[in-house]
Amino acid sequence: MTRFDAARVRAEFPILRTTVPGGAPLHYLDNAATSQMPEAVADAMRDHDFRRRANVKRGVHHLAECATEAYADARQRVARFLNAGDDREVVFTSGTTGAINLLAYAFGATLSPGDEIVLSVLEHHSNLVPWQLLRDRRGVALKFLPATADGRVDVTALPDIVTPRCKLVSVTHVSNVTGGETDIAAVVAAAAVVGARVAVDGAQRVSHGPIDVRALGVDFYAFSAHKMFGPNGVGVLWGRGELLETLPPFLGGGEMIRTVSLDRTTYADIPARFEAGTPPITQAVGLGAAIDWLTGIDRPAAEQHMARLTGRVIDGLATLGGGNARIEVVGPAMTPGRYPVVSFAVDGAHPHDICQILDGHGVALRGGHHCAQPFMDSRGLAGTSRASLALYSDDGDVDAFLNGMEDALARLTL
Numbered sequence: 001m002t003r004f005d006a007a008r009v010r011a012e013f014p015i016l017r018t019t020v021p022g023g024a025p026l027h028y029l030d031n032a033a034t035s036q037m038p039e040a041v042a043d044a045m046r047d048h049d050f051r052r053r054a055n056v057k058r059g060v061h062h063l064a065e066c067a068t069e070a071y072a073d074a075r076q077r078v079a080r081f082l083n084a085g086d087d088r089e090v091v092f093t094s095g096t097t098g099a100i101n102l103l104a105y106a107f108g109a110t111l112s113p114g115d116e117i118v119l120s121v122l123e124h125h126s127n128l129v130p131w132q133l134l135r136d137r138r139g140v141a142l143k144f145l146p147a148t149a150d151g152r153v154d155v156t157a158l159p160d161i162v163t164p165r166c167k168l169v170s171v172t173h174v175s176n177v178t179g180g181e182t183d184i185a186a187v188v189a190a191a192a193v194v195g196a197r198v199a200v201d202g203a204q205r206v207s208h209g210p211i212d213v214r215a216l217g218v219d220f221y222a223f224s225a226h227k228m229f230g231p232n233g234v235g236v237l238w239g240r241g242e243l244l245e246t247l248p249p250f251l252g253g254g255e256m257i258r259t260v261s262l263d264r265t266t267y268a269d270i271p272a273r274f275e276a277g278t279p280p281i282t283q284a285v286g287l288g289a290a291i292d293w294l295t296g297i298d299r300p301a302a303e304q305h306m307a308r309l310t311g312r313v314i315d316g317l318a319t320l321g322g323g324n325a326r327i328e329v330v331g332p333a334m335t336p337g338r339y340p341v342v343s344f345a346v347d348g349a350h351p352h353d354i355c356q357i358l359d360g361h362g363v364a365l366r367g368g369h370h371c372a373q374p375f376m377d378s379r380g381l382a383g384t385s386r387a388s389l390a391l392y393s394d395d396g397d398v399d400a401f402l403n404g405m406e407d408a409l410a411r412l413t414l
Contacts, residue, residue: 003301004301004302004304004305006305006391006392006393006394007340007372007394008044009297009391009392010392010394011201011295012038012039012234012392013036013037013038013039013392014039014042015025015028015036015037016036016392018021019084019362020164020359020362022362024360024361024362024400025362025396025400026269026362026364027361027362027363027364027396027397027400028364028390028392028393028397029364029365029387029388029389029393029397029401030364030365030366030386030388031207031227031340031388031389031390032176032204032227032341032370032386032388033366033388034226034232035207035226035227035228035229035390036228036229036392037081037229037230037286038290038291038293040289040292041229041230041231041286041289041290041293041294042286043289044285044286044288044289045231045282045283045285045286045289048067048070048082048281048282048285049282049372051066052066052067052070052176052285053067053282054066054067055067055278055281056068056071056278056279057255057272057282058255067281068278070281070285071279071281071284071285072087073288073342074092074284074285074287074288075087075090075180075271075284076091076322076362077247077287077291077292078090078236078238078287078288078291080291081210081211081291081295082201082210082211082212082213082221082236082238083210083211083212083213084213084214084238084240085117085217085240085241086295088241088269088270088271089237089238089239089240089241089244089270089271090238090275091236091237091238091239091244091270091271091275092234092235092236092271092275092279092280092284093222093234093235093237093274094233094234094235094238094280095224095225095226095232095233095234095235096201096203096222096223096224096227097126097224097235097364098128098235098237098248099222099235099236099237100127100130100170100199100201100222100237101126101130101250102237102250102274103130103170103199103220103222103237103239104130104131104133105134105250106248106249106250106274107129107168107197107199107247107249108134108137108138108140109138109247109248110246110247111134111138111140111167112138112139112141112270113138113139113140114138114139114141114165115141115147115165115166115167116141116142116143116163116165116166116167117131117134117135117140117141117142117143117166117167117168117169117170118142118144118145118147118161118162118166118169118170118196118240119131119142119143119144119145119169119170119171120144120145120147120153120154120172120182121144121145121146121147121374121375121378122147122151122152122153122171122172122175122177122178122180122372122375123170123171123172123201123369123372123374123375124176124201124370124372125202125371125372125373126201126203126371127170127171127172128374129172140167141165141278143161143166144161145157145158145171145271146378147178147375147378148180150178150180150331150333151175151177151178151179151180151330151331151332152175152178152180152181152182152183152332152337153171153172153175153180153182153187154182155182155183155187155190158186158187158190159190162190162191162194163194164194164195166191166194167196167197168197168198168199168202169187169190169191169196169197169198169199170199170200170220171184171198171199171200171201172201172203172204173199173201173202173204173205174204174205174339174341175198175204175331175341175372175375176201176203176204176330176341176370176371176372176401177330177331177343177370177372177375177376177384177386178330178331178341178343179204179310179331179332179338179339179340179341179342179343180332180337180338180339181205181338181339182333183336183359184198184200184216184217184218185201185216185217188216188217188218190219196216196253197219197220197243198219198220199218199219199221199222200216200217200218200220200221200222201223202221202222202223203222203223203224203227204227204339204341205223205339206223206224206227206228206300207227207228207229207294207390207391208303208306208339209294209295209297209299209302210295212279213238214360217304219239219240219243219378220237220238220239220240220243221233221236221237221238222235222237222238222241223236225283225286225287225290225391228290228291228294228393229250229290229293229294229390230283230286230287230289230290231282231283231286231287231289231290232283233283234280234281234283234284234286234287236287237274244270244271244274245269245270245344248267248296249267249273249274249276250274250276251274251276251277252265252276253276253277254276254277254278255268255272255275255276255277255278255279256272256273256274256275256276266310282352292331297391298382302391305391306340306389306391306393307334307338307340308397309340309393309394309395309397310334310338310340310342310390311334312371312395312398313340313342313387313389313398313401314329314333314334314342315401316398316401316402316405317329317342317344317402317405320402320405320406320409324409325347326346326347326348326349327344327346327347328344328345328346328347329342329343329344330343330344330345330379330381330384331343339386340388340390340393341386342386342387342388342390343370343384343385343386344384344385344386344387345381345383345384345385346385346408346412347408348412348413349409349412350367350382350383351367351368351382351384351385351407352367352368352383353394353408353412354367354385354405354408354412355385356368356406357404357407357408357411358385358401358404358408361400361401361403361404361407362400363384363400363401363404365385365387365396365401366385366386366388367383367384367385367386368383368384369381369382369383369384370383370384370386374412387401
């Protein structure tokens with residue numbers, strides 16, 4: 001297998017050449033929150049704004065036509081990345097949160113009191129709170145799949161929890177806390193037995209390469225560009241065309257209409273029906289460029305590189321100081337379906353204190369409940385520190401992390 005050239009990849013990210021206050025080089029290990037952006041993506045957005053900046057769809061002048069073409073091209077790139085059957089199935093949103101809120105409102109409008117939606121205790125708040133709001137608005141019932149001991153969605157509970165009243169199962173593809181991948185095939189099979197639909201929060205999965213939504217067999221898939229080397233402010237809700245066509249719009253205004261009178265409005269076909277107002281045009285162009293960059297990576301070599309570094313992080317935490325029982329890694333061991341998100345708790349130390357000490361070493365971590373408070377509560381944890389790697393991570397980042405942890409453990413004594 002070709003050795004992954006992390007140095008070449010890192011060279012495409014200028015921010016990784018910066019230093020933090022105090023002069024330490026930056027070691028960015030907060031990729032589960034936001035990944036960094038390669039120059040190719042920034043260049044594509046700059047080129048668009050300097051050469052094609054205009055509003056889309058209705059303008060007939062040259063710049064408007066160029067902008068409309070660029071926006072349509074970005075949608076086609078997303079469709080190919082997802083292996084969608086039709087690019088009309090791609091709806092641009094503000095991000096994963098916006099996509100799931102859109103789905104909860106539009107799909108939720110088709111539900112009746114007593115209908116059930118199945119989630120899991122591992123869900124990010126963005127795949128929980130919109131459904132709680134729907135419950136309060138429509139009287140639907142929420143049910144929850146538990147987590148396994150190693151932090152995956154427990155699909156063995158599906159037969160007991162997915163009943164004939166279930167209309168939708170909405171789960172994470174990869175946990176943003178544990179790095180554990182969900183067995184989507186098992187979820188799809190259980191939902192099919194009762195005729196329920198399946199939605200997937202793919203925010204933590206998309207940075208690892210293309211998704212085949214048709215092979216997955218799901219009905220809806222949501223993700224954000226800023227988690228996959230793209231810009232903030234844009235994301236995607238993919239849905240099966242025949243389902244999207246049955247759903248009412250979420251937001252009202254320009255561009256999502258067919259006709260408007262003072263008495264009534266008729267709505268545009270998909271995807272315009274769900275894209276009210278001026279869309280994130282430049283950001284969509286950036287997302288298209290991020291997809292081009294990501295799909296140009298040697299995927300097998302990258303997966304081997306990421307697995308090796310993740311193993312170093314997990315093994316290093318276990319052996320600090322000759323073996324440190326103070327540290328608990330919250331997530332699976334290095335097995336297939338284990339992604340490079342490593343959350344850990346240190347006995348007698350607050351996650352934020354860990355992060356502050358590591359910041360002094362130039363290492364950027366995330367501390368807290370990671371917008372997954374119900375899962376943390378289920379484990380009796382106030383929060384964890386989290387190291388999350390990306391394609392540009394290297395051994396120097398892991399070395400700095402482990403050295404910083406040695407310092408943190410020495411300073412935060414029991």
